[in-house]
Amino acid sequence: MKVDSLAALSEKLKIKYSLNEPMALHTSFKIGGAADIFLCPESEKQLAEILKVAKENSIPCFILGKGSNLLVSDSGIEGAVISTLSMQQIILVNEDVIMAEAGASLASVCRFARDNGLTGLEFAYGIPASVGGALYMNAGAYGGDMSMVVKKATSLTGDLTSICRNTAEMNLGYRKSIYEENSEIITSVVFKLELGDKEKISEEMETIMAKRKKSQPLEFPSAGSTFKRPEGCYAAALIDECGLKGLSVGGAEVSQKHAGFVINKGRATCSDVLALIGKIKAIVKEKRSVNLETEVIHIGR
Numbered sequence: 001m002k003v004d005s006l007a008a009l010s011e012k013l014k015i016k017y018s019l020n021e022p023m024a025l026h027t028s029f030k031i032g033g034a035a036d037i038f039l040c041p042e043s044e045k046q047l048a049e050i051l052k053v054a055k056e057n058s059i060p061c062f063i064l065g066k067g068s069n070l071l072v073s074d075s076g077i078e079g080a081v082i083s084t085l086s087m088q089q090i091i092l093v094n095e096d097v098i099m100a101e102a103g104a105s106l107a108s109v110c111r112f113a114r115d116n117g118l119t120g121l122e123f124a125y126g127i128p129a130s131v132g133g134a135l136y137m138n139a140g141a142y143g144g145d146m147s148m149v150v151k152k153a154t155s156l157t158g159d160l161t162s163i164c165r166n167t168a169e170m171n172l173g174y175r176k177s178i179y180e181e182n183s184e185i186i187t188s189v190v191f192k193l194e195l196g197d198k199e200k201i202s203e204e205m206e207t208i209m210a211k212r213k214k215s216q217p218l219e220f221p222s223a224g225s226t227f228k229r230p231e232g233c234y235a236a237a238l239i240d241e242c243g244l245k246g247l248s249v250g251g252a253e254v255s256q257k258h259a260g261f262v263i264n265k266g267r268a269t270c271s272d273v274l275a276l277i278g279k280i281k282a283i284v285k286e287k288r289s290v291n292l293e294t295e296v297i298h299i300g301r
């Protein structure tokens, strides 16, 4: 089998890995067939070793953060899925600067900032992302996004050189970044925050979390907002106005609580979700003349 070379490398370097790993275990949608090999490097060096061997053996690689914006095919992913989640160090570089490895959860960075009396990241509390995935998507909520708090980031280029980009070089826009275009792998991110009051920061984080719990169907697996925000309106409002709350295909359903979320009511397949997305798009196009663009990333065989 093609991925034998990666299994052998992992044995040699003691990198945690598994074969035929179900992706449903690693995505917030709890959907997705098996990846041929799933690897968990603990450092940039191990990551680079994996990428080198994969390249030599023409094995396709997919970089996985928290899997909270992904819809993985029922037939899985060919080649290697490399999880960043074992690279999760967070350090205070100086009084208002934090460095976090790509696999650190955004929530841990928010808590770390709060504990050090640093304000600016409160908006991100509750986005179930890894730091790398959040920068890749320029994740945002409640008036903030990553472009407002990130100062620079380190990434591995296609020829496995480690480079550092400042924010201006990242082309950060609405749910997009340069990393979508250049396939670089983010390994760490530096945040520049402001000194603030711990109590106030904490209160703001709790307020934001309470808003999320009230408005989002967090009790069901999903990948967050299914669609990007169209120009001048909200996808959820359009879907709701078209009377689509509760519309379902198999185990996939438009949430009754928040029409912008497609949820997995139990045993939903990737095909169910794709069919439901297709229906929503067609109805919204017909009734409101708007082309909805999917925010959730569909990958796999």
Ligand SMILES: Cc1cc2nc3c(=O)[nH]c(=O)nc-3n(C[C@H](O)[C@H](O)[C@H](O)COP(=O)(O)OP(=O)(O)OC[C@H]3O[C@@H](n4cnc5c(N)ncnc54)[C@H](O)[C@@H]3O)c2cc1C
Pocket: 028, 062, 063, 064, 065, 066, 067, 068, 069, 070, 084, 102, 126, 127, 128, 129, 130, 131, 132, 133, 134, 135, 136, 137, 138, 139, 140, 141, 179, 184, 185, 186, 187, 216, 218, 222, 223, 224, 225, 297
């Ligand atoms: C309940 C819920 C609420 C959500 N709320 C929000 C919200 O308020 N705002 C918002 O913006 N999003 C939200 N999301 C969506 C999701 O959390 C974000 O898109 C997040 O940024 C994805 O991060 P991740 O680590 O899960 O990335 P993944 O889903 O694992 O990957 C997403 C993409 O990033 C790439 N990627 C991941 N890590 C790296 C890396 N280190 N280097 C290069 N590429 C990488 C992957 O290859 C993939 O293409 C929500 C999702 C859920 C389930």
